Amino acid sequence: MEKQWFTISVYSENNVGLLNRISGIFLKRHINIESLNVSKSEIDEVSKFTIVVLTTEKWVHNIVGQIEKQIEVIKAFYHTDEETIYQESALFKIESALLFDERQIQNIIKESNSQIVTVAREFFVLAKSGRRHEIDEMHDLLKPFGIMQFVRSGRISVTKSEMQITALLEEFQHN
Amino acid sequence: METVHVKQKKIEKDTIMKITGAEAIIHCLLAEDVELVYGYPGGAIMPVYDEFYKFQDKLTHILTRHEQGATHAAQGYARVSGRVGVAIATSGPGATNLVTGLADAQIDSTPMVCLTGQVPRHLLGSDAFQETDIIGISTPVTKWNYQITKASEIPEVMAKAFYIAKSGRPGPVLIDITKNAQFEEFEFSYKKCKGVRSYKPVPKPNMETLEKAAELINNAKKPFIVWGQGVILGEAEEELISVVEKAGIPAAWTIMGESAIPTSHPLNVGMVGMHGNYGPNMLTNECDVLIAIGMRFDDRVTGKLDEYAQQAKVIHFEIDPAEINKNVTADVPVLGNSKETLGLLLPLLKNNTHEGWRDEFRKKYEIEFETVIKNDIHPTKDKLTMGEVIEEINLASKNKAVIVTDVGQHQMIACRYAKFEQSKSNITSGGLGTMGFALPAAIGAKQGAMDREVVAIIGDGGYQMTIQELGVIFQHQIPVKIVVLNNDHLGMVRQWQELFFDKRYASTVMVNPDFVKIAEGYHIESKRVSERKDLKSTIQEMIASDKPYFLEVKVEKEDNVFPMIPSGAAVSDIRLK
Numbered sequence: 001m002e003k004q005w006f007t008i009s010v011y012s013e014n015n016v017g018l019l020n021r022i023s024g025i026f027l028k029r030h031i032n033i034e035s036l037n038v039s040k041s042e043i044d045e046v047s048k049f050t051i052v053v054l055t056t057e058k059w060v061h062n063i064v065g066q067i068e069k070q071i072e073v074i075k076a077f078y079h080t081d082e083e084t085i086y087q088e089s090a091l092f093k094i095e096s097a098l099l100f101d102e103r104q105i106q107n108i109i110k111e112s113n114s115q116i117v118t119v120a121r122e123f124f125v126l127a128k129s130g131r132r133h134e135i136d137e138m139h140d141l142l143k144p145f146g147i148m149q150f151v152r153s154g155r156i157s158v159t160k161s162e163m164q165i166t167a168l169l170e171e172f173q174h175n
Numbered sequence: 176m177e178t179v180h181v182k183q184k185k186i187e188k189d190t191i192m193k194i195t196g197a198e199a200i201i202h203c204l205l206a207e208d209v210e211l212v213y214g215y216p217g218g219a220i221m222p223v224y225d226e227f228y229k230f231q232d233k234l235t236h237i238l239t240r241h242e243q244g245a246t247h248a249a250q251g252y253a254r255v256s257g258r259v260g261v262a263i264a265t266s267g268p269g270a271t272n273l274v275t276g277l278a279d280a281q282i283d284s285t286p287m288v289c290l291t292g293q294v295p296r297h298l299l300g301s302d303a304f305q306e307t308d309i310i311g312i313s314t315p316v317t318k319w320n321y322q323i324t325k326a327s328e329i330p331e332v333m334a335k336a337f338y339i340a341k342s343g344r345p346g347p348v349l350i351d352i353t354k355n356a357q358f359e360e361f362e363f364s365y366k367k368c369k370g371v372r373s374y375k376p377v378p379k380p381n382m383e384t385l386e387k388a389a390e391l392i393n394n395a396k397k398p399f400i401v402w403g404q405g406v407i408l409g410e411a412e413e414e415l416i417s418v419v420e421k422a423g424i425p426a427a428w429t430i431m432g433e434s435a436i437p438t439s440h441p442l443n444v445g446m447v448g449m450h451g452n453y454g455p456n457m458l459t460n461e462c463d464v465l466i467a468i469g470m471r472f473d474d475r476v477t478g479k480l481d482e483y484a485q486q487a488k489v490i491h492f493e494i495d496p497a498e499i500n501k502n503v504t505a506d507v508p509v510l511g512n513s514k515e516t517l518g519l520l521l522p523l524l525k526n527n528t529h530e531g532w533r534d535e536f537r538k539k540y541e542i543e544f545e546t547v548i549k550n551d552i553h554p555t556k557d558k559l560t561m562g563e564v565i566e567e568i569n570l571a572s573k574n575k576a577v578i579v580t581d582v583g584q585h586q587m588i589a590c591r592y593a594k595f596e597q598s599k600s601n602i603t604s605g606g607l608g609t610m611g612f613a614l615p616a617a618i619g620a621k622q623g624a625m626d627r628e629v630v631a632i633i634g635d636g637g638y639q640m641t642i643q644e645l646g647v648i649f650q651h652q653i654p655v656k657i658v659v660l661n662n663d664h665l666g667m668v669r670q671w672q673e674l675f676f677d678k679r680y681a682s683t684v685m686v687n688p689d690f691v692k693i694a695e696g697y698h699i700e701s702k703r704v705s706e707r708k709d710l711k712s713t714i715q716e717m718i719a720s721d722k723p724y725f726l727e728v729k730v731e732k733e734d735n736v737f738p739m740i741p742s743g744a745a746v747s748d749i750r751l752k
Contacts, residue, residue, distance in 0.1 A: 013373050017310055017320070024315045065497030071319045071339055074373040 001056040005034075006078045007086060007157045008064060010049035011041055011165055013072040022049060022073075025066045031055055035088070037154035046074065052155045075165045079157075086157030090135045091117070092126040092142055093149035099124055102145055112138045123148055193360035196326030196352070197222035200290065201230045203333035206365045209261050211235045211252065211622055213245035213615075215272075217265025218305060220292030222357035237618075237651065240643035242269050244615035246276020247641070250285045251619030254602045255577055255627075257410070259340050260619060263290040267305030270351070271312065275609055277347045278316040282606030283431060284408060286345035288336050289313075295355040296324045309351050318346030326359035330366070338368035343376025344495045345408060378496060380511035380519055387507045388490045389523035391464050397532045398424045399462035399487075401447050401455070401476070404431035404605075405469015405494060405513050412436065412598045414517035415468065421521060423528040425536050427455035429470050431605040434595035438574065444536045448476040449740045450587040453547075453749060454539030456740060459484050460747040461535070468492040469513045472502035473606065482745035492516050546751045547737050552592060558731035559707060561588040561660045567711055568630055568658070569594045571718040576628040577602060577620050581613035581637035584666035587736045589632045600627075611640030617655045618647055628656070628718065635661040635687050642693065648723045649697040656717050657699075657725045659690055662732045670735045694725035701725035 012018055019038065026033050034052045041048035053060065060078045068076040096119060098105055109116065114128035128138055135152055194202070200223055204212065214236060216224040227236045239245040242264040249260030264273055270291040280287045294303040310322050319339045321332050329352070336348040392398055406415050412435045419426045419436070425444045426436065436443045445452030447459065456478075459465065465487040470476070477483040480502060491498075491505035492513055499508040509516050551562030565588060568576065574594040580586040580603040595601060602620050604612035617631035638659050648655060669683040694701035700722060704713050710728070717724045740749045 016322075017314065020311060021314050028315060062497075062501055065499075065501070069495065069497045071371060071374045 001058055003054050003056055005081050006053055006055065006057075006060045007081070007084050007155060008049070008051040008053065008060065008067070008076060008078045009157070009159075009163070010051065010067055010076045011043070011074045012047050012049065012070075013074070014045065014047045015072045018070065018072050019049075021070050022051075022067055025063055026053070029059065029063065031059060031063070035154035037156050039156070050154060050156055075168060077159075077163065077165075079159055083161070084157040084159050086131075086155050087129050088132055088135060088153050088155050089127065089129045090139070090150065090152040092128070092139070092147055093123050094126065094142065094145070094147060096120065096122055096124050098145050105142070105145060108138065108141050112141075114138065194363050195222065195226075195357065196323075196329050196359050196361070197226045197357040199326065199329045199361070199363045200333065200352070200357070201226045201234060202363060203330060203365060204261065205230075205233060206367065207259070207333075207337045209234065209259070211237065212261040212263055213237045213239050213248040213619065214263030215239060215242045215245060215265070215269060217267075217269045217292065219266035219294055219354050220263065220269070220290075220357075222354065223263065223290070223292070223352075237622075237647060239615060240646045241641065242272035243275050243611065244641050244644045244647070246273050246280070246287065246289065247609075247612050247615035248619035248622075248644075248647075249287050249289075250276060250280050250283075250612075251579060251602055251616030252623035253285050253287055253619070254616075255599050255620040256623035257599065258623070259286045259288055259337055261288050261290070265292045265305065266294055266309070267307045269305075270307055270309035273349070274312060274316060275607075277313055277349060279604055279607040279609045279612065280347035281316045281318065283604065284345050284404060285347065286340040287347040288340050289347060289349045291349065291351045292357070293322065293351045293353045296353045297355070299324075299353065309349065313349045316347070317349050320349040320351070322351040322353070323356050324353045326356045326361045329356065330363060331368075334366060334368035335371060339371065339374070343374075377494060377512050378510035380509065380516045382519070384507055384509050385516065385519050386523060388466075388509055389520055391488050391490060391507060392422055392424070392466065393525045393527075395464035396529075397458075397462045398422065398464040398466060398529065399455075399458060400424050400426035400466045400468060401429065401459070401470055402426060402432045402435060402468040403429040403470025405492070406432055406435045407598055409469060409494065409513040411469070411512075411514035411517050414514055414521065416440070417521050418517050418524065421526055422524045423526075423533070424466070425529070425533055427452070429473070429476055429605075430590050430601075430603060432470060433590055433601040435598050437596045438594040439596070442533075445540075446591060447746075448473075449478070450591065450736050450738065452540070452591070453543035453738050453751060454536040456738070456746040456749045457539055458535055460486065460745070462487050464488045464490065466490045466492070467503070467505075468517070469494070471498045474502075477502065478740045478744055478746045478748070482747070543738065543751065551588070556731070559704070559710065559728060560734060561585055561730050562592050563707075564658065564660060564710065564714070564728050564730070565589050565592040565632070567714040568632075568718070570711075571714045572628050572630065576600070576630045576718075577624060579603070579613050579617040579620050579629060579631045581633040582608045582610045583634045583637060584662070584670065584734070584736050585632055585634045585660040587667075610637035613637065614641045614657065615644045615647075617657070618644060618653055621653050621655045630656045630658060632658050632660065634666060635659055635663060635685055635690070636665040638690070645694060645697040645699060649699055652723060654720070654722050654724075656720070657694075657723070658717075659725075659727045660730050661687065661690065661727050662730050662734070663687055664732055666734075667736070669733070673733070673735065674741075690727045691725070699723045699725050701727070703727045703729065705729040
């Protein structure tokens with residue numbers, strides 16, 4: 001079976017220690033987590049983990065089974081890239097002088113569809129959301145000018161089809 | 176809802192008294208019908224021990240000589256009784272010493288609640304004396320764990336702990352309680368846990384899959400059942416026997432499933448796996464429908480997966496959805512509690528006998544008997560064999576004993592040759608293979624079934640890993656029978672060294688102490704048998720005794736356990752010699 005990218009979505013109670021429990025499932029199988037995001041979900045008081053892994057379908061099936069088994073996990077799913085709409089976000093901190101001295105930077109900002117979040121005397125901050133490769137390309141373009149700080153978030157994603165959890169979660173809300 | 180309110184203490188008038196967290200823990204245990212806990216005190220758990228002292232007429236605490244012993248005793252108790260075993264320890268080393276028992280209980284699905292003391296809330300993360308992150312450490316080896324830092328959390332968390340440990344696929348739960356939470360006072364009331372919203376312990380059976388399963392079974396020419404501990408945990412023994420008898424299906428067990436069907440049952444064809452019986456292993460690769468019930472296709476059962484039952488349709492009865500398609504792909508997965516699913520399956524099955532197919536098992540048994548079994552249990556050589564010792568125990572105990580085994584050659588021999596009439600009678604460390612399990616587990620097994628004979632069968636290696644628990648047996652006069660099968664080697668590793676490492680016996684030759692004298696030091700009646708002529712009478716004497724009894728049997732040093740599926744080989748490549 002070939003390795004491919006999977007996005008694992010975990011709906012859970014918000015609990016101290018659950019992240020450790022979930023990451024341990026990957027550790028035990030020697031599978032690297034490529035990206036991780038934890039946020040609230042569409043349902044009140046339910047957290048959502050979005051985990052990206054590069055592995056085979058057999059393993060992702062196994063992992064999702066183990067995740068779902070954890071007491072505080074309500075439901076877990078896995079999807080391929082084709083089945084999801086996904087993005088990452090990045091912040092670039094760059095010296096302010098460059099904004100005025102280097103015309104090319106202004107072009108990069110315009111063409112990359114990124115936003116200037118803040119401009120201070122010493123630095124300005126660019127925000128870019130998009131696919132991993134788009135952010136990587138922008139990073140490569142800006143690098144020659146000097147990037148003071150760079151950070152990229154974990155993947156966030158929603159599925160194209162309905163996430164088969166709404167009914168289950170609604171049932172919880174009434175309990 | 177069952178609610179337990181602590182009787183209001185009357186100091187002055189009828190004011191509602193608050194109780195401490197430590198006392199609340201005792202009331203939680205009592206509300207969960209806990210009568211017995213195993214443990215070891217220490218600084219961070221002292222408030223709870225103070226309450227054990229006060230409540231000693233209601234709750235028995237057994238001081239094991241090491242915290243690992245407490246976990247294995249709790250496991251033995253749980254496995255024989257079907258109840259939740261409880262072990263307790265202090266923070267730091269006390270807590271880390273529980274880890275092996277937790278891992279053992281996790282992999283063998285044993286319901287156990289472990290309580291640990293922890294440094295006070297304000298010292299967490301300060302590397303205080305005996306502080307250790309037991310939540311972090313125990314996470315991969317617990318079904319659930321939780322750190323209590325406020326007394327008010329105690330009732331709900333304790334109720335949840337017992338519910339989670341016992342429900343669905345059982346497992347160990349660890350509750351870490353900071354010392355401040357043990358001292359704090361609060362108004363106590365207790366409600367048993369009836370459910371956790373994010374946790375569905377038992378999947379609902381699906382009639383459609385059951386009908387598919389029945390159709391496959393009804394049309395099968397060579398159906399074969401392999402059952403595991405799920406049958407015992409689900410108390411589905413009667414349902415399994417009914418299914419086996421109605422459909423006339425030969426049925427074999429994994430080591431954890433042993434004793435669910437009496438050994439003498441004509442359709443019980445023996446053990447599968449690395450040192451299992453010849454027929455069940457060979458015929459796994461000849462059956463047309465493989466019905467796995469409450470088992471998880473461990474590698475010791477399947478051998479090489481690519482060559483495991485490839486010709487068969489697989490029906491997998493299982494309570495844990497994560498086990499479906501984990502190792503072996505199921506054509507028909509049947510989720511649910513085995514008692515319920517087998518009960519639903521039974522009326523869908525047609526009567527059958529499969530005589531010709533069953534003959535295949537008989538023929539294979541005859542081959543195994545002639546080449547292996549006969550020499551194991553009726554040896555003609557001078558030196559004693561482990562197999563004949565087990566056979567004498569069968570005879571003396573009339574197949575009624577609970578057999579508790581450790582890990583290694585003696586374990587395989589005991590599981591192969593011990594005979595059982597009653598379920599929950601074979602207590603062993605299956606998945607984890609924990610040497611040192613048997614002696615403390617036998618203590619728990621005896622205390623969980625005082626009316627039953629409990630015989631611990633242990634090798635000379637594993638015995639010395641938890642030998643200190645003789646202190647518990649002596650102190651409380653727990654009438655377990657301890658049989659050490661002494662071959663002066665770490666026999667199973669030695670066997671592998673002989674077969675696969677050109678007899679380079681690296682660190683497997685044991686220089687042993689005088690085991691009889693050690694037992695005598697604990698004032699336990701003890702004997703050593705080195706010759707066949709003394710074996711029967713000594714075992715009879717041991718079984719007849721109503722006191723603890725230690726028996727060392729000097730057996731052949733370099734015997735091997737056969738049949739054997741070499742590591743990584745297919746089940747049908749099983750070797751008879």
